Amino acid sequence: MPPSAAHGALRRAGSPFTGLGPVFMKELSDHLSSVRMSVLTLFVIAFGALPVAFALQDLRNVVISDPYLFLRIFTVAPERVGLSFIVALNFVIPLMAIGLGFDSVNSEFNRRTLSRVLSQPIYRDALLLGKFLGGLATLAVALVALWLIVLGSGLLLLGLPPRGVEVARGVGFLIVAIAYGGVWLAVSMFFSVIFRSTATSALCALGLWLFFLILWPMIASAITLGFAPTQITSIDQYTSLQELGLALQRLSPGTLFSEAVVGLLNPETRTLSFVLPIQMRGAIPEAPLPLDQSLLLIWPQVTGLIASMIVVFAAAYVVFQREEVRA
Amino acid sequence: MRCLIALFALILAITSTATGYAQAADTPKGLFLMTDYPSQTVRAGEVTTIRMKLNNAGLPPEPVALSVSGAPAGWKIDLLGAGQTVASAMPGVNQDVALQLRVDVPKDAQPGSHKITVSAKGILMQAPDLVLTLTVANEAPAKLSIKSRLPSLRGTPRSTFEYTVTVGNDSGKDLTVALSAQAPANFQTTFTDGFGSNEISSIPVEAGQTKDIKVKVTPPRDVKAGDYPVVVRVAAEGATAEQRLVLQVSGQGRLALSTKDGRLSGEAEVGKPSTFTLVLSNDGTAPIEEVEMSGTVPTSWKVEFNPKTIPSIAPNEKKEVQVTVTPADKAIAGDYVASFRANGRGETASADFRITVTTSTLWGAVGIGIIAVALLVLLGAVARFGRR
Numbered sequence: 236m237p238p239s240a241a242h243g244a245l246r247r248a249g250s251p252f253t254g255l256g257p258v259f260m261k262e263l264s265d266h267l268s269s270v271r272m273s274v275l276t277l278f279v280i281a282f283g284a285l286p287v288a289f290a291l292q293d294l295r296n297v298v299i300s301d302p303y304l305f306l307r308i309f310t311v312a313p314e315r316v317g318l319s320f321i322v323a324l325n326f327v328i329p330l331m332a333i334g335l336g337f338d339s340v341n342s343e344f345n346r347r348t349l350s351r352v353l354s355q356p357i358y359r360d361a362l363l364l365g366k367f368l369g370g371l372a373t374l375a376v377a378l379v380a381l382w383l384i385v386l387g388s389g390l391l392l393l394g395l396p397p398r399g400v401e402v403a404r405g406v407g408f409l410i411v412a413i414a415y416g417g418v419w420l421a422v423s424m425f426f427s428v429i430f431r432s433t434a435t436s437a438l439c440a441l442g443l444w445l446f447f448l449i450l451w452p453m454i455a456s457a458i459t460l461g462f463a464p465t466q467i468t469s470i471d472q473y474t475s476l477q478e479l480g481l482a483l484q485r486l487s488p489g490t491l492f493s494e495a496v497v498g499l500l501n502p503e504t505r506t507l508s509f510v511l512p513i514q515m516r517g518a519i520p521e522a523p524l525p526l527d528q529s530l531l532l533i534w535p536q537v538t539g540l541i542a543s544m545i546v547v548f549a550a551a552y553v554v555f556q557r558e559e560v561r562a
Numbered sequence: 563m564r565c566l567i568a569l570f571a572l573i574l575a576i577t578s579t580a581t582g583y584a585q586a587a588d589t590p591k592g593l594f595l596m597t598d599y600p601s602q603t604v605r606a607g608e609v610t611t612i613r614m615k616l617n618n619a620g621l622p623p624e625p626v627a628l629s630v631s632g633a634p635a636g637w638k639i640d641l642l643g644a645g646q647t648v649a650s651a652m653p654g655v656n657q658d659v660a661l662q663l664r665v666d667v668p669k670d671a672q673p674g675s676h677k678i679t680v681s682a683k684g685i686l687m688q689a690p691d692l693v694l695t696l697t698v699a700n701e702a703p704a705k706l707s708i709k710s711r712l713p714s715l716r717g718t719p720r721s722t723f724e725y726t727v728t729v730g731n732d733s734g735k736d737l738t739v740a741l742s743a744q745a746p747a748n749f750q751t752t753f754t755d756g757f758g759s760n761e762i763s764s765i766p767v768e769a770g771q772t773k774d775i776k777v778k779v780t781p782p783r784d785v786k787a788g789d790y791p792v793v794v795r796v797a798a799e800g801a802t803a804e805q806r807l808v809l810q811v812s813g814q815g816r817l818a819l820s821t822k823d824g825r826l827s828g829e830a831e832v833g834k835p836s837t838f839t840l841v842l843s844n845d846g847t848a849p850i851e852e853v854e855m856s857g858t859v860p861t862s863w864k865v866e867f868n869p870k871t872i873p874s875i876a877p878n879e880k881k882e883v884q885v886t887v888t889p890a891d892k893a894i895a896g897d898y899v900a901s902f903r904a905n906g907r908g909e910t911a912s913a914d915f916r917i918t919v920t921t922s923t924l925w926g927a928v929g930i931g932i933i934a935v936a937l938l939v940l941l942g943a944v945a946r947f948g949r950r
Contacts, residue, residue, distance in 0.1 A: 519897040
């Protein structure tokens with residue numbers, strides 16, 4: 236009798252997290268020692284280091300005093316590269332996450348090791364969660380390393396220490412980046428659960444990423460245009476149209492990530508939504524927001540990233556639980 | 563007719579014998595010592611210079627010794643030629659030699675007339691003695707007058723009082739008049755030329771003439787209302803004249819707007835009223851009536867003052883005003899400028915207040931709730947699909 240049919244509705248005994256620790260450690264060690272990880276790390280460093288190196292060269296020539304000079308390393312787009320560190324990370328993090336997750340389940344299945352693992356006292360829950368957490372930890376290790384490299388080179392080349400607020404904002408940026416990676420890790424694991432072929436799951440995950448990167452902004456603006464009345468007669472109409480466009484854009488995790496990062500690393504950012512000039516009357520331009528206000532500003536974006544990560548993982552979990560694992 | 567000719571011949575004969583050397587009646591020959599004003603007034607204690615000249619009419623030139631006699635005791639009399647003391651002169655034929663008689667009259671010279679004889683004597687010729695009558699007069703003292711057309715002006719502690727004063731020199735000689743003013747403590751007085759802007763401390767006034775000068779008086783800012791006298795004094799060579807000027811200073815209030823601790827910033831949450839305490843003070847010298855508060859805040863914000871108007875603020879008094887600012891419901895977090903103004907009868911004060919708008923943490927809680935819901939979904943899935 237297949238277990239899925241016989242025991243699907245039965246309550247199980249014990250914690251679903253039994254065996255989570257070994258799976259997590261094994262996944263982490265596999266990832267960190269794999270050639271793929273080295274390639275991805277090289278990729279990340281190449282993409283991250285280049286903008287930072289040029290940004291630092293630009294910032295060394297800055298003469299005006301800037302209270303958030305250290306954060307500019309992340310946000311400044313050097314003229315010679317035209318790509319700031321955070322924009323580069325917006326490309327690199329999904330690629331890295333997909334690279335880590337696209338074959339996490341189906342490769343085990345193809346190697347016929349899945350049933351062997353599950354014959355151990357390890358629940359499927361723990362296996363999937365362990366694999367996810369292992370991938371996330373790997374991602375976090377790579378991002379923290381990159382972040383420290385940026386911070387260190389900033390210290391070395393700018394010759395001034397970051398202030399506490401800047402470090403706090405940088406740590407916030409790190410958390411947002413890990414959450415963003417988590418979303419794409421969950422997505423790629425979802426595909427690896429659905430498809431038995433690793434190539435298909437990789438293709439689907441990359442396709443979804445490209446869709447959100449390239450196609451979605453166009454589709455969003457097309458939808459907005461479709462909703463637009465033939466003639467905009469009031470400010471309210473215009474505002475609601477702009478807000479609709481923004482809301483559609485925010486369905487893409489990349490938009491959420493870049494908005495959250497801008498809010499964190501550009502303290503002058505006061506709002507991420509559409510603003511009428513009348514709302515800014517009386518505002519002091521270039522006045523930085525306090526950290527708690529910046530956090531409140533980006534909180535919806537962070538919430539969106541974390542919640543979508545959990546939801547996608549839950550979907551992968553549901554599919555995985557119902558799957559036949561014996562090959 | 564014969565009678566006439568006889569008279570003419572007689573006159574001719576008389577003149578020719580009287581002069582002795584005369585060749586024609588209208589061109590006398592000889593040596594002459596001359597001066598324009600043989601009788602003069604000199605002042606005790608002063609030096610008077612008398613111009614003279616030695617004229618040689620048609621005689622061959624020769625050195626002529628010059629001498630002065632008859633000088634009273636203590637007088638010092640010199641004969642000068644071309645600035646030097648000279649003892650003889652040598653005028654050419656039909657030429658003059660200019661001479662000066664420098665008379666130094668002692669201070670204690672007796673009034674009255676003194677005769678001084680100047681003589682010029684050569685070997686062949688001799689000029690008639692020139693007798694000068696010098697009268698020692700009592701010195702006419704320097705005399706000054708001063709008057710102002712508008713000696714009393716009215717203004718506030720912040721205005722500059724400008725008086726035009728006419729200084730007259732009523733004595734017989736040019737004077738350099740020193741100017742001074744006596745004003746209450748901390749009042750600033752300056753003198754300027756009638757139309758110039760340069761500050762002056764003295765001014766030359768020719769004899770019998772007048773000059774206009776301006777006196778500017780700047781009272782200290784915190785001067786109390788009242789009348790303040792300023793005495794302008796002019797002085798020259800012992801002569802003085804005074805003019806009393808009056809400043810009628812009316813009191814003026816001066817508003818200042820600040821907060822208790824001087825901090826001009828505060829925080830306000832979106833859509834919620836925040837109250838700040840402003841302090842209105844009157845640093846002036848007169849009470850300020852009916853001070854009305856107003857404020858400029860960003861669009862669709864609300865600002866209220868309690869009280870809205872203050873009936874009166876006495877000098878050196880402080881009044882507190884509560885201002886309640888409500889940022890708009892859709893205000894964006896960050897720093898804004900709000901201007902608060904107090905306006906009372908021409909006196910205004912304003913203060914720019916920096917308001918940091920904070921957003922509600924409610925949405926943060928909502929975000930955590932959403933994450934909790936997502937986790938609940940996951941837990942539900944675990945409970946529903948979890949299996950051995």
